[in-house]
Amino acid sequence: MKSFTTVTSIAAPLPEADVDTDIIFPARFLLLLDREGLGRHLFHERRRPAEGAPPFVLDTPPYDRAEILVTGPNFGTGSSREQAVWALADFGIRVVIAPRFGEIFFSNCFRNGLLPIVLGEAEHGAVMRAAEAGEKVSVDLEAQRIVLADGAAIGFAIDSYRRRALLLGLDEIGAILADDAADIAAFEARQKAATPWLHLSREQLSHFDDLRTSEA
Amino acid sequence: MSALTLYDKVWRQHVVKSYEDGSDLIYIDRHLVQEVSSPQAFAGLVAQNRTIRRPDAHVSVADHAVPTRHRDRPLPDGLAARQVSRLESNAERFGIPYIPMNDRRHGIVHVIGPELGFTLPGATLVCGDSHTCTHGAFGALAFGIGSSECECIFATQTLRQKKQKRMRVMLDGALPAGVTVKDIILALIGEIGTGGGNGHAIEFAGSAVRALSMEARMTLCNMSIEAGSRVGMVAPDETTFAYLKGRPLAPSGADWDAAVAHWRSLATDADAVFDREVRLDVSALSPRISWGTTPEENLPITGRVPDPAAESDPSRRARIARSLAYMGLEPGKPLAEIPIDRVFIGSCTNSRIEDLRLAAKVVAGRQVAANVAAIVVPGSAGVRLQAEAEGLDAVFRAAGFEWRDSGCSMCVAMNDDRLSPGERCASTSNRNFEGRQGQGGRTHLMSPAMAAAAAISGRLTDVRTLS
Ligand code: SF4
Numbered sequence: 001m002k003s004f005t006t007v008t009s010i011a012a013p014l015p016e017a018d019v020d021t022d023i024i025f026p027a028r029f030l031l032l033l034d035r036e037g038l039g040r041h042l043f044h045e046r047r048r049p050a051e052g053a054p055p056f057v058l059d060t061p062p063y064d065r066a067e068i069l070v071t072g073p074n075f076g077t078g079s080s081r082e083q084a085v086w087a088l089a090d091f092g093i094r095v096v097i098a099p100r101f102g103e104i105f106f107s108n109c110f111r112n113g114l115l116p117i118v119l120g121e122a123e124h125g126a127v128m129r130a131a132e133a134g135e136k137v138s139v140d141l142e143a144q145r146i147v148l149a150d151g152a153a154i155g156f157a158i159d160s161y162r163r164r165a166l167l168l169g170l171d172e173i174g175a176i177l178a179d180d181a182a183d184i185a186a187f188e189a190r191q192k193a194a195t196p197w198l199h200l201s202r203e204q205l206s207h208f209d210d211l212r213t214s215e216a
Numbered sequence: 217m218s219a220l221t222l223y224d225k226v227w228r229q230h231v232v233k234s235y236e237d238g239s240d241l242i243y244i245d246r247h248l249v250q251e252v253s254s255p256q257a258f259a260g261l262v263a264q265n266r267t268i269r270r271p272d273a274h275v276s277v278a279d280h281a282v283p284t285r286h287r288d289r290p291l292p293d294g295l296a297a298r299q300v301s302r303l304e305s306n307a308e309r310f311g312i313p314y315i316p317m318n319d320r321r322h323g324i325v326h327v328i329g330p331e332l333g334f335t336l337p338g339a340t341l342v343c344g345d346s347h348t349c350t351h352g353a354f355g356a357l358a359f360g361i362g363s364s365e366c367e368c369i370f371a372t373q374t375l376r377q378k379k380q381k382r383m384r385v386m387l388d389g390a391l392p393a394g395v396t397v398k399d400i401i402l403a404l405i406g407e408i409g410t411g412g413g414n415g416h417a418i419e420f421a422g423s424a425v426r427a428l429s430m431e432a433r434m435t436l437c438n439m440s441i442e443a444g445s446r447v448g449m450v451a452p453d454e455t456t457f458a459y460l461k462g463r464p465l466a467p468s469g470a471d472w473d474a475a476v477a478h479w480r481s482l483a484t485d486a487d488a489v490f491d492r493e494v495r496l497d498v499s500a501l502s503p504r505i506s507w508g509t510t511p512e513e514n515l516p517i518t519g520r521v522p523d524p525a526a527e528s529d530p531s532r533r534a535r536i537a538r539s540l541a542y543m544g545l546e547p548g549k550p551l552a553e554i555p556i557d558r559v560f561i562g563s564c565t566n567s568r569i570e571d572l573r574l575a576a577k578v579v580a581g582r583q584v585a586a587n588v589a590a591i592v593v594p595g596s597a598g599v600r601l602q603a604e605a606e607g608l609d610a611v612f613r614a615a616g617f618e619w620r621d622s623g624c625s626m627c628v629a630m631n632d633d634r635l636s637p638g639e640r641c642a643s644t645s646n647r648n649f650e651g652r653q654g655q656g657g658r659t660h661l662m663s664p665a666m667a668a669a670a671a672i673s674g675r676l677t678d679v680r681t682l683s
Pocket of ligand 1: 279280324325326345347563564565623624625627628645646
């Protein structure tokens with residue numbers, strides 16, 4: 001995973017609540033099998049406005065090069081589709097700032113080098129104003145700090161493990177396999193003794209033996 | 217240790233190890249795999265040359281992209297066919313069961329997990345799908361995850377997680393006639409908002425929950441995610457055990473007795489403390505419908521389309537105006553006067569046998585309005601066969617409904633079942649987001665009985681005025 005340290009960029013303002021995963025990445029593009037190149041479907045409908053309507057913020061220079069997105073409460077609410085995060089990352093977004101996030105979206109971000117930041121109302125308002133003014137915003141993960149063009153610094157909270165994982169670009173699966181394999185095996189042995197029904201028997205699994213041949 | 221909740225107990229029984237930062241490595245017992253979130257996870261395994269740790273812990277099925285008619289023909293060439301066959305070949309390669317679309321066990325992941333007895337009380341269960349919270353109805357700790365987390369489950373059977381806060385939703389009182397569990401969950405979301413459960417694992421408790429069938433409990437837990445919570449649970453009881461007994465993957469013989477004894481011990485201790493408590497008296501509820509583009513924007517059917525001008529908070533006012541513009545609704549119009557074009561009875565929220573019985577009861581002896589195209593999509597082949605044995609398909613067909621094969625269908629519009637721009641649909645699904653049922657489509661969420669009533673009258677309708 002790409003590691004994350006500091007991002008300095010103008011920030012695209014999207015001052016809207018409840019921007020859900022269907023808006024971020026419409027379901028029909030979920031048929032694609034890749035995780036690369038999905039940026040072209042990011043906010044697909046919004047980026048094709050009706051005639052005469054203004055273009056979407058991410059198509060309005062200079063925001064088309066923004067690496068930071070500032071948005072309203074409940075961003076990423078809805079589906080678990082990681083495509084929403086892949087598409088943002090592919091477009092070039094590295095940081096999303098909102099008062100609150102959809103939970104699955106929030107945790108998906110960390111697995112893809114994207115930093116979601118939750119801010120309180122006043123701080124969020126200050127960053128949104130900077131975004132709307134087209135000013136540069138600097139996000140420093142090491143220091144857990146956002147610095148605005150006027151020098152104002154805004155601290156943000158982040159889970160210590162997730163912070164470290166982002167800073168290092170950690171391969172979590174590799175880490176679990178390397179460090180925790182013995183604990184997992186011991187857990188399985190204990191569980192098999194205590195609650196054996198959680199491990200399906202060969203006899204139970206034979207329920208699936210006819211899968212290749214059956215018809216409804 | 218002090219008194220524990222259901223969530224605490226199941227969590228604690230699955231801690232492989234605890235880290236210094238307060239997170240735990242949680243063991244995952246069950247993983248449901250579908251075609252949309254899995255291809256990238258399998259590809260990750262292949263790229264890293266990793267294997268599946270426990271093939272017996274996974275079951276795979278294609279539900280989102282499959283068509284719901286003409287299943288006797290091969291899938292037409294295209295993205296959907298490619299996605300479905302990719303799941304089949306991945307399952308074959310990694311040695312996990314794959315249920316084909318014409319199998320008697322086929323269906324939406326959240327419908328077939330319980331049907332198989334794959335979903336069990338006290339188990340941890342995940343799926344790359346946000347509505348995995350459905351399985352919490354059994355007292356399982358079940359939650360939706362992203363593709364990267366699916367890959368982690370395949371390789372390690374664990375996830376590093378931090379415990380959520382605990383929230384209890386107490387539901388008491390008796391449901392009035394014509395009001396269903398869908399109206400309860402819509403009312404709850406209307407009250408606490410789509411972010412109301414954020415950071416919390418919900419437990420649904422109280423006399424009204426005890427009185428619910430397993431099907432109804434699944435509808436309740438299914439929409440926990442629409443209340444902002446990844447987890448919604450109900451303590452297992454006699455209703456749970458009766459549902460599970462004899463299911464193919466449920467324990468049997470001496471294992472069954474031991475399991476039931478264990479499951480009984482999972483209930484929240486009497487003096488356990490929750491971080492947040494919400495109460496709702498269900499005896500005061502009416503049938504509800506959504507009018508906007510988030511599930512929280514819902515009202516009793518007796519109400520009127522809200523007026524943004526009456527809202528003092530500017531961002532809320534803008535939100536309402538935006539929703540009304542998308543939905544093509546005028547402020548002040550009685551909800552029960554809104555004409556519809558389509559009806560969808562289906563989805564992992566409301567496609568089980570009880571849902572179809574409820575809808576069929578409303579439909580029986582009546583005709584779908586001339587301006588409406590209506591479909592019923594059973595959640596699984598099992599539900600479809602049961603409904604056909606009861607003659608429900610004949611009731612729906614005689615009224616003018618189309619009777620389809622199992623799948624997600626018009627809940628997510630990844631197959632041919634979708635709204636055209638501007639079309640308005642009475643839907644039993646769980647999300648009314650912009651474009652959810654097709655680009656430009658307009659969704660009104662409601663119960664199966666209310667959707668059936670709308671089909672008959674051709675407009676949003678209070679089902680209580682039909683009978
Ligand atoms: S029916 Fe709808 S909500 Fe349920 S799993 Fe399928 S797409 Fe998701």
